[in-house]
Amino acid sequence: MTDILGGTLLDPESGKAGLYDLRIRDGIITEIAEGGKLPAAEADVIDATGRIVTAGLVDPHVHFRDPGFTHKEDILTGAEAAKRGGYTSVVMMGNTSPHPDNLETLRYMIEKGAQTGIRVYACANVTMGMEGKELTDLEALAAAGAVLFTDDGLPVTDAGIMREACKRAQALGKMISLHEEDPAFVKESGVNAGAVAKELGLSGASREAEYSMVERDIAIVRETGCAIDVQHVSCKESVELIREAKKEGLPVHAEATPHHFTMTEDAVRQYGTLAKVNPPIRTKEDRAAIIEGLKDGTIDMIATDHAPHAAEEKALPFVKAPSGMTGLENAFSLGLRELVRPGHLTLTELLRLMSTNPARIVGIPGGYVREGAEADLLIFDPDTERVADRGLSRSSNTPFTGQRMPGVVHTVICKGKTVYENV
Ligand SMILES: [Zn+2]
Known part of the structure; x- marks a missing residue:
């Protein structure tokens, strides 16, 4: 079980936005509660304070x-x-x-x-x-x-x-x-x-x-x-x-x-x-x-x-x-x-x-954050700037390398599992 706490939820599908905590169980978003109101439980915690939680x-x-x-x-x-x-x-x-x-x-x-x-x-x-x-x-x-x-x-x-x-x-x-x-x-x-x-x-x-x-x-x-x-x-x-x-x-x-x-x-x-x-x-x-x-x-x-x-x-x-x-x-x-x-x-x-x-x-799943749906999520910070680097792709053929870019991806969750973390 994973709880994502303290973040600003932004569901692109419904437009729902605000401070919400999310609970993920067996890959599914089981609860979306107003910030601070998720009932206590034994769970891994992802601290999303100051970040945006949205659909992958x-x-x-x-x-x-x-x-x-x-x-x-x-x-x-x-x-x-x-x-x-x-x-x-x-x-x-x-x-x-x-x-x-x-x-x-x-x-x-x-x-x-x-x-x-x-x-x-x-x-x-x-x-x-x-x-x-x-x-x-x-x-x-x-x-x-x-x-x-x-x-x-x-x-x-x-x-x-x-x-x-x-x-x-x-x-x-x-x-x-x-x-x-x-x-x-x-x-x-x-x-x-x-x-x-x-x-x-x-x-x-x-x-x-x-x-x-x-x-x-x-x-x-x-x-x-x-x-x-x-x-x-x-x-x-x-x-x-x-x-x-x-x-x-x-x-x-x-x-x-x-x-x-x-x-x-x-x-x-x-x-x-x-x-x-x-x-x-x-x-x-x-x-x-x-x-x-x-x-x-x-x-x-x-x-x-x-x-x-x-x-x-x-x-x-x-x-x-x-x-x-x-x-x-x-x-x-x-x-x-x-x-x-x-x-x-x-x-x-x-x-x-x-x-x-x-x-x-x-015609594939994704693009929403709702209770009962599989947890495909992106947690990011839109304001922090970074410099575009070589990247993880085997090739690096882009003119954008070295340019200043807003937005840092912190965590990516697919089917409830963390698949990427920017540490
Ligand atoms: Zn083409």
Whole structure:
């Protein structure tokens, strides 16, 4: 039995806030009592005085590179980075080798995920080998535990394949997460087709690449009723299309990454390949539109797109270096720094975007603090500043290392067990 005493509870789902003590028994929150009023009992005590007690964070989009690319990350090291970032649940993408387009690989990912102490979920691919040609056995993969379908890393370019996938996913009640970037509009990936690309002598990846596919897929949702998630939204046109789709009542969801709501294409000039991500970080106006989308609910999730790469890979020339940055350990702090401190969002709204919404949209537990629920909790201090360090991920490809960050994660509890403590 564990008692968490003296903290300020903030339940992102209900908005309940105030001084409350919590009792956890057999992994379940059995009591939430006004501060100081929990009946005495023999229990381990976590002193949360001066700290906030909330739901563990939920990331619908991480790359743990396992199987196949474990020199970058594996499921165990990825989970350690997640815990340190305050996460109790993550969904792994499937651009691994082999891909989770078959039951054996999917089961490997789920079983290894179960060894981490947190909830590590696996997606299954939409198409075999992520080649965009032949659909996987969506039904069997869903039955084996895939929480959603995605070919993330690549778009599903064939509209006919996408339409068929949506019909089958809809029948299963599963969502399809989409990396929307039509290669026809991408000359070189990872840099916005704009001023900075020009300085590098490149054409870059244009905004049309994203919003043309978002437009197509909203039309497919309208026809099939299948829920989709537009991953890592990067431009203002996409935000507007998603806003209109939501007004129509379509099941269209969207993610923003911390790098897209924090930086502009100037980051590529400043940080080189460390700021090379797909889709690229774009302009001031795009960043403002993403923040606006987070404020008005158009973008309903914050996802890290945690994408580890080895230092020697990121040291390659810009065009040859792989795209992506690590993100799990700084995401929450960037939310505090870029969204809460400037007054765009309240702390509760940020937490909802990072826990309640992704859990509900993916269809997994989490994102709430209530009696009778499993105890997936994060205890943190929002005001203390820290300097972003190398982190626990096997890779450390992020431009944020060395920057001042508000927010320190103190304790992470998953299913009632303490899985991370900042000592
Ligand atoms: Zn992606």
